[in-house]
Amino acid sequence: MVQYTPARLDASFAALSDATRRGVLERLGRSDASITDLAEKFRMTLTGMKKHVGVLERAGLVTTEKVGRVRTCKLGTRRLEQETAWLERYHQVWDSRFDELDKVVEELKRKERIDGHKKRG
Amino acid sequence: MDTRREGEPAATTSRTAVERKSERELVVMRTINGPARIVFEAFTKPELFKRWWVPKSFGLTLLSCELDVRLGGTYRLVFSHNGSEPMAFFGRYIEVTPHSRLVWTNDEGDDGGAVTTVTFEDKAGKTLLVMHDLYPSKEALDAAIASGSTGGMSETLDQLDELVVTLGASFGRT
Numbered sequence: 001m002v003q004y005t006p007a008r009l010d011a012s013f014a015a016l017s018d019a020t021r022r023g024v025l026e027r028l029g030r031s032d033a034s035i036t037d038l039a040e041k042f043r044m045t046l047t048g049m050k051k052h053v054g055v056l057e058r059a060g061l062v063t064t065e066k067v068g069r070v071r072t073c074k075l076g077t078r079r080l081e082q083e084t085a086w087l088e089r090y091h092q093v094w095d096s097r098f099d100e101l102d103k104v105v106e107e108l109k110r111k112e113r114i115d116g117h118k119k120r121g
Numbered sequence: 122m123d124t125r126r127e128g129e130p131a132a133t134t135s136r137t138a139v140e141r142k143s144e145r146e147l148v149v150m151r152t153i154n155g156p157a158r159i160v161f162e163a164f165t166k167p168e169l170f171k172r173w174w175v176p177k178s179f180g181l182t183l184l185s186c187e188l189d190v191r192l193g194g195t196y197r198l199v200f201s202h203n204g205s206e207p208m209a210f211f212g213r214y215i216e217v218t219p220h221s222r223l224v225w226t227n228d229e230g231d232d233g234g235a236v237t238t239v240t241f242e243d244k245a246g247k248t249l250l251v252m253h254d255l256y257p258s259k260e261a262l263d264a265a266i267a268s269g270s271t272g273g274m275s276e277t278l279d280q281l282d283e284l285v286v287t288l289g290a291s292f293g294r295t
Binding site: 082083086087090091094095096097098099100101102103104105106108109112 | 136137139141147149151153154155159160162163169172173174176250252266
């Protein structure tokens with residue numbers, strides 16, 4: 001399950017407190033982008049953009065991966081955690097459903113046995 | 122997905138498996154202790170279906186349940202949660218093969234919803250049940266996950282998520 005620790009929340013809030021960083025998240029929500037793309041889009045130096053991405057990365061909102069000379073940014077682990085948490089809940093929903101289904105099936109089996117005896121008897 | 126720690130009793134192991142099989146597919150599996158014929162009946166008779174699809178522990182009320190299980194037939198389920206606005210889930214059966222296969226659409230969403238395929242496989246008096254949801258696109262499944270919807274079940278974590286987003290946004294404005 002997702003852990004909402006105070007330190008994590010602080011980091012998230014700090015990361016979200018800046019308009020450029022919120023813009024970067026929105027941009028990455030549409031597709032992955034390199035630091036160079038982001039710097040151009042937000043009319044900023046590479047160094048400036050690297051700092052912003054660093055803040056987002058430490059908050060777990062963005063992950064980056066360097067392939068060759070290009071560092072690509074994508075929405076971060078929180079998305080994965082969200083998926084994991086959702087699958088966990090989805091699992092609980094189905095588990096409860098199937099437990100109830102088991103009961104219904106047991107009852108139908110019992111009923112069938114009784115009906116079967118009646119027919120034979 | 123199995124995060125069970127060593128030393129935990131085996132009885133707590135869930136018999137249900139859930140897996141995101143691909144970018145567009147979600148699969149749920151479970152072996153039910155009864156023949157496929159009976160399990161199929163529990164899926165297709167409304168009076169049986171409504172007894173298990175919405176377990177009491179969910180805090181949901183099933184207001185109505187209409188299943189017209191035949192090729193091209195429709196279904197409609199209406200829920201309410203703690204007196205909230207009723208929510209309807211509906212679609213059409215596009216394949217009905219008695220005791221072995223059911224396919225239905227999920228049409229309550231704005232655009233193309235998932236297609237659910239259920240297979241019932243007889244295994245020595247038990248049934249291997251596989252529920253397979255195929256979403257029209259990766260984005261559609263991502264969106265279902267992001268929205269937190271598990272088919273109308275309790276969404277506590279979403280509320281927390283929303284709170285975090287709202288707090289984050291208001292923090293940004295000051």
